[in-house]
Amino acid sequence: MSALDNTRELFRRDQVWPFLAPAQSRVNVDNQMILYVEDLNLSFDGFKALNNLNLYINDGELRCLIGANGAGKTTLMDVITGKTQCDSGTVYFGQNHNLLNKDEAEIAQLGIGRKFQKPTVFEEQTVFDNLELSLKTDKRVLPTLFSRLTPTQIDRIDEVLKTIGLAEHRFMLAGALSHGQKQWLEIGMLLAADPRLLLIDEPVAGMTAQETERTAELLTSLAGERTVIVVEHDMEFVRSIARTVTVLHQGSVLAEGTMDQIQSNKDVIEVYLGEEAVGEKGAEQGKGERA
Amino acid sequence: MSRLTAWFSEGRSSGKHTLPFVVILLGVTLLASAANLFLPADSALYVSTYTITLLGKYLCYAMLALAVDIIWGYCGILSLGHGAFFALGGYAMGMYLMRQIGDRGVYGDPLLPDFMVFLDWKELPWFWLGMDQFWFAMLMAVAVPGLLAFVFGWLAFRSRVTGVYLSIMTQALTYALLLAFFRNEMGFGGNNGLTDFKEILGFSLQSDSTRISLFIITALLLSVIFVISQRILSSRFGKVVLTIRDAESRSRFIGYRTDRYKVWLFVYSAVIAGIAGALYVPQVGIINPGEFSPVNSIEMVIWVAVGGRGTLIGAVIGALLVNYAKTRFTAIMPDAWLFALGAMFVLVTLYLPKGLMGVYGQLKAKYRPTNAKESQV
Numbered sequence: 001m002s003a004l005d006n007t008r009e010l011f012r013r014d015q016v017w018p019f020l021a022p023a024q025s026r027v028n029v030d031n032q033m034i035l036y037v038e039d040l041n042l043s044f045d046g047f048k049a050l051n052n053l054n055l056y057i058n059d060g061e062l063r064c065l066i067g068a069n070g071a072g073k074t075t076l077m078d079v080i081t082g083k084t085q086c087d088s089g090t091v092y093f094g095q096n097h098n099l100l101n102k103d104e105a106e107i108a109q110l111g112i113g114r115k116f117q118k119p120t121v122f123e124e125q126t127v128f129d130n131l132e133l134s135l136k137t138d139k140r141v142l143p144t145l146f147s148r149l150t151p152t153q154i155d156r157i158d159e160v161l162k163t164i165g166l167a168e169h170r171f172m173l174a175g176a177l178s179h180g181q182k183q184w185l186e187i188g189m190l191l192a193a194d195p196r197l198l199l200i201d202e203p204v205a206g207m208t209a210q211e212t213e214r215t216a217e218l219l220t221s222l223a224g225e226r227t228v229i230v231v232e233h234d235m236e237f238v239r240s241i242a243r244t245v246t247v248l249h250q251g252s253v254l255a256e257g258t259m260d261q262i263q264s265n266k267d268v269i270e271v272y273l274g275e276e277a278v279g280e281k282g283a284e285q286g287k288g289e290r291a
Numbered sequence: 292m293s294r295l296t297a298w299f300s301e302g303r304s305s306g307k308h309t310l311p312f313v314v315i316l317l318g319v320t321l322l323a324s325a326a327n328l329f330l331p332a333d334s335a336l337y338v339s340t341y342t343i344t345l346l347g348k349y350l351c352y353a354m355l356a357l358a359v360d361i362i363w364g365y366c367g368i369l370s371l372g373h374g375a376f377f378a379l380g381g382y383a384m385g386m387y388l389m390r391q392i393g394d395r396g397v398y399g400d401p402l403l404p405d406f407m408v409f410l411d412w413k414e415l416p417w418f419w420l421g422m423d424q425f426w427f428a429m430l431m432a433v434a435v436p437g438l439l440a441f442v443f444g445w446l447a448f449r450s451r452v453t454g455v456y457l458s459i460m461t462q463a464l465t466y467a468l469l470l471a472f473f474r475n476e477m478g479f480g481g482n483n484g485l486t487d488f489k490e491i492l493g494f495s496l497q498s499d500s501t502r503i504s505l506f507i508i509t510a511l512l513l514s515v516i517f518v519i520s521q522r523i524l525s526s527r528f529g530k531v532v533l534t535i536r537d538a539e540s541r542s543r544f545i546g547y548r549t550d551r552y553k554v555w556l557f558v559y560s561a562v563i564a565g566i567a568g569a570l571y572v573p574q575v576g577i578i579n580p581g582e583f584s585p586v587n588s589i590e591m592v593i594w595v596a597v598g599g600r601g602t603l604i605g606a607v608i609g610a611l612l613v614n615y616a617k618t619r620f621t622a623i624m625p626d627a628w629l630f631a632l633g634a635m636f637v638l639v640t641l642y643l644p645k646g647l648m649g650v651y652g653q654l655k656a657k658y659r660p661t662n663a664k665e666s667q668v
């Protein structure tokens with residue numbers, strides 16, 4: 001390209017330089033879609049963790065992702081939240097936010113919250129502090145230094161504490177909580193952040209039947225105003241909450257539909273639910289690969 | 292202004308050791324100064340000027356330990372190069388004191404410090420300009436360490452260098468500066484450094500009153516820095532810093548740009564180290580490249596480890612105790628000091644992972660079982 005062309009390209013009249021464009025904080029969901037994942041590819045040392053994966057999530061939906069170990073569920077979440085860089089493909093949050101050129105903090109500030117498989121709370125700080133830190137606030141350095149809790153924020157924390165059933169433990173160190181309580185606290189941290197999209201990785205691992213039930217209730221109540229994506233192995237739990245289920249297999253979408261449709265889908269029976277139908281074969285196949 | 296006072300008053304509840312600490316520190320400082328000034332030299336309670344200077348030196352070390360603790364104990368960044376910031380602050384003060392000598396040096400040159408005359412330099416290097424102004428030199432004492440910390444931190448934390456690699460890099464930083472300042476061509480007095488100071492702001496450095504003033508100023512600044520640090524660390528900023536120490540990636544997923552927090556905390560810590568260095572030099576009367584030596588920086592980490600990292604007061608106590616031990620020990624068996632220091636570090640790491648403050652906490656928990664339950668819960 002000649003210098004003239006370069007200059008023309010630089011001064012194109014149908015485009016605004018990125019640094020002059022107004023910051024778009026609103027998430028554009030005019031098409032009722034909140035997450036667009038298209039042609040996503042990612043390989044670790046030759047192993048295709050994600051293989052031409054396409055996934056669309058409606059605004060306000062509660063979606064369950066299932067799949068054997070190594071199907072790419074957690075990797076997909078890693079890519080969406082900016083933890084892992086993908087090889088090719090696009091991920092858009094709403095129509096206007098390209099998530100692939102943002103880092104974890106930016107993505108979180110856009111309103112995407114994540115709960116990890118292994119509960120990670122700030123163990124050396126109190127339950128209250130954990131929630132305070134997760135609040136949806138200005139998270140730059142100086143505003144954080146001079147920030148003070150407003151009454152509204154305290155009310156919000158109290159509300160969340162009540163929802164997650166840790167109101168009596170507010171001044172307890174988070175590290176002293178039981179495993180199930182940590183799970184709840186982490187969900188509470190998500191709630192406090194008031195996100196548009198929640199990515200929840202195995203929320204009921206290590207929970208009692210009762211706690212599982214409460215979690216199911218909470219997640220269903222969240223859907224509607226928020227969008228929730230749940231990764232879970234517990235099929236009983238998935239059946240109790242899911243309206244739409246997406247089955248991942250070897251890094252791409254195998255099937256999508258209601259639980260009943262999924263269960264009668266031939267491919268799915270073969271590769272995943274086959275554990276029950278075909279026996280131990282499917283389970284062993286999955287074991288060698290990484291989650 | 293009112294916002295600022297409100298900000299400080301809010302933090303008062305969180306640091307319950309702050310007030311006693313400040314009262315004790317300033318009380319001891321004033322008593323020691325009064326004992327030096329008003330008691331006859333043969334009185335049993337007389338405090339010699341030598342002791343006053345020694346105490347002033349300890350307080351500078353305490354300030355330095357505070358700086359190391361803020362970055363290591365609270366943010367988990369083990370800096371083995373804080374001596375660099377300390378020495379840079381010290382050099383800024385040293386340059387000012389050198390220029391104050393004027394024509395009273397050995398060679399009597401009105402402009403050039405002795406070592407430059409000795410090297411046959413004809414004019415003052417550019418970086419010595421303006422250093423005859425006290426305010427400018429003091430600005431440099433905080434700006435140069437701060438800037439170095441900013442550049443270093445920005446590069447290191449943005450590329451997510453952590454753990455041992457970062458420690459080694461800080462160590463390399465201070466070692467590189469050590470080698471650079473050893474060179475005569477650098478224009479900082481080479482091997483000998485800067486010394487033979489005469490006066491500061493017109494007051495003779497040899498007089499008792501100047502020494503006592505320096506001691507009191509050091510104690511005051513240590514108190515102020517202690518209070519400000521306590522407040523910063525108990526703010527939400529401080530809570531974020533703790534999350535960086537305990538679970539940095541989680542903190543990022545909540546939406547905090549942890550690299551920026553680390554950079555600014557590192558700069559703050561370096562500035563404190565610079566101030567400590569600037570106060571140190573007029574009291575000991577010399578600054579040379581030895582202050583950059585990696586061993587010094589490691590020693591600082593040991594002070595904090597002994598006192599108890601993660602508590603500001605622990606850092607101060609550790610610095611005072613270890614340095615007092617050093618003074619006594621080097622007087623009795625100079626060669627054995629480094630062994631004693633190493634042994635202390637090993638013992639503390641093995642048996643007192645939380646340092647002396649941890650022991651204090653355990654004792655408190657033991658003798659007040661009701662409280663113990665609360666604090667453990």
